[in-house]
Amino acid sequence: MRTVYRGKIFTFNQCATLLNLQGVIPGNLFVDDEKFTFLRDGAMIVEEGKIVTIGDYHKLKETLLPEDKVVDYGNKLITPGFFDTHMHATQTSGVGAYGEKLLTWLENYIFPSEVAFNSEQAGRREYDILLNQLFKNGTTSICAYLPTSYDGADLLFDMTNRYNMRAVMGNTIMTDGNKNLITDPQTSMKISEKLYNKWHGTDRISYALTPRFALSCTEETMGLCREFLESHPDAYTQTHICENVNEIEDTISKFPWAEDYLAVYEKFGLVNDKSIYGHCIHLSDSEWSRMVEKGAIFANCPASNNYLGSGLFKYKTAVERNAKLTLATDWAAGNTLSMLRVMDDAYKVAILNSFKLETLTRWFSATLGSAKALGLDKYVGSLEVGKEADFIVIDPEANDLLGYRLESSYNLLDYLFSLSALGDDRIIAATYIYGNKVYSK
Structure with a gap:
């Protein structure tokens, strides 16, 4: 009918x-x-x-x-x-926690909350809350970071699929850092392979290889990520870049051979037209040029960036360079799941940088612009x-x-x-x- x-x-x-x-x-x-x-x-x-x-x-x-x-x-x-191109499905219980700065906030509030996803019961309850809140805020498509474990990640794949939701997701890969969340590199790749084989291309689901950020991965892990993408070129990649100045400094210290943050990802083949990069606040001019040239996707998160005091994204540069600009909540550092609030924050951030981010640009970046950036515009x-x-x-x-x-x-x-x-x-x-x-x- x-x-x-x-x-x-x-x-x-x-x-x-x-x-x-x-x-x-x-x-x-x-x-x-x-x-x-x-x-x-x-x-x-x-x-x-x-x-x-x-x-x-x-x-x-x-x-x-x-x-x-x-x-x-x-x-x-x-x-x-709305299309939210960068969010963490494991962080709902941590929303509204005292912000501090990125790395301290992760260690004190977020990593402990993510450990709860070792329990299916706790994970299911939090996913139910998350999905209901997404729908209440008008979001119909997402790119999401899932738990490091297979069972915790598989559960949200299953729940979104039951709603027939358009979703790009992957297990968060962490092989260095918080001892309660990390897995060894081989185990992470086995989980990725298993989830890809089960879900990628199933109904409206796509798999995204998801190394959390360079600081959470060893060089061995990054090398395995490159091998995975060579074997599965239709998979997406999602990670973070240049969100916080301390994060950038620590990344360069960890990978001293890299000329800049982006070079770490480039060495391991993680920069292409299916790569979704969260934040992108403190990119150098060279990093801007290389990301745009390679068709990388910019998932900007103004609500989160404001909440953690991470910095002001350069919207003027994104528009002038015709970047693949999308908007995202970065839930739950972003303290809202409303893309309307994110659009409003984007306007304010741009104004603080003496740039008027036009109304149509913001609505486009939260809907069709995001779908186009991910190559999903023939669907949504x-x-x-x-x-x-x-x-x-x-x-x-x-x-x-x-x-x-x-x-x-x-x-x-x-x-x-x-x-x-x-x-x-x-x-x-x-x-x-x-x-x-x-x-x-």
Whole structure:
């Protein structure tokens, strides 16, 4: 059976890019552009998890079938679900812990909380909380760091797959550091191999080789990571780079032969167009150039960077160099799972660096831009015919102040800016994954 979703609709179109969205100024609220669509009274028809038609409701209603089910969201906004490209599925119990700085925060709060995932019961409870909160905040696709153990990682693969969620995930590889979390290099690779073979390409799941960061890996481990990627070139890689100045100094001390942080990953073949790099705050000019040239993905995490005082990401550089820019929460150093709050933090960070990060750029980087960066845009990221029906319903009036503010909204950019400036989980009325409702207020 087909389901017709009626309401306001906003989506980017496939031709939208980071560059061609710069300087776009819609003349009024209800305007279309080749790069995006805004429908005042739109309709989206979904069948078997896919979008089969989208357009103006009054033009489509004559084509509806008697058996079609109509879900009328009235004045609410239907828009693509958010894509969080960097988060830690093992850190929910540590959210809101006193920040300190990155390395101290990890040792004092996060590593101890991650040990709990040696217990399936504890892991299942925390994953349930995490997934429910993701859906409550309108996130439908994730890139996630999982436990170091096979059982703990396998559990979240299974749980996300039950929701038919689009997810890129992997067991966190740690062979140096906290004694309660580390495994030996060979064991880590066996876990990676087993998870890849079981889950990669299953339904909407992709495997990501996940060395936590260079400090948590020995050279032997990094060499095994290179061998894994040579054997499995379709796997993603996710790790951290240049998040904290002390982290950078410690990395260079550990690998004294490296000219910079990125050189460590380059030596072991971990920099390519399927590599997702978290933070990227303190990159040198050379590192920026090499990452962009190799098509690496920038997963920037402004909420986390602010919380731990890690630094200000250079959004101006990312836009000018046409980097594969994505936005992420870095849960749970990021103290929110709301990509609306992350968009707002990104705006503030850019302003502190005397750069106006445009509204469309931020929404793009949280939806279609992320999907494009990961090569998943033929599936998700926008509401277009043939794509998977991952979408959310936003109710601005659920926040009294936001509802009042939008009474004077004068064009699409002002409307979207206000949603990200004042919105949070309160305005997410419903979340759909592959056409199935997974959250509703």
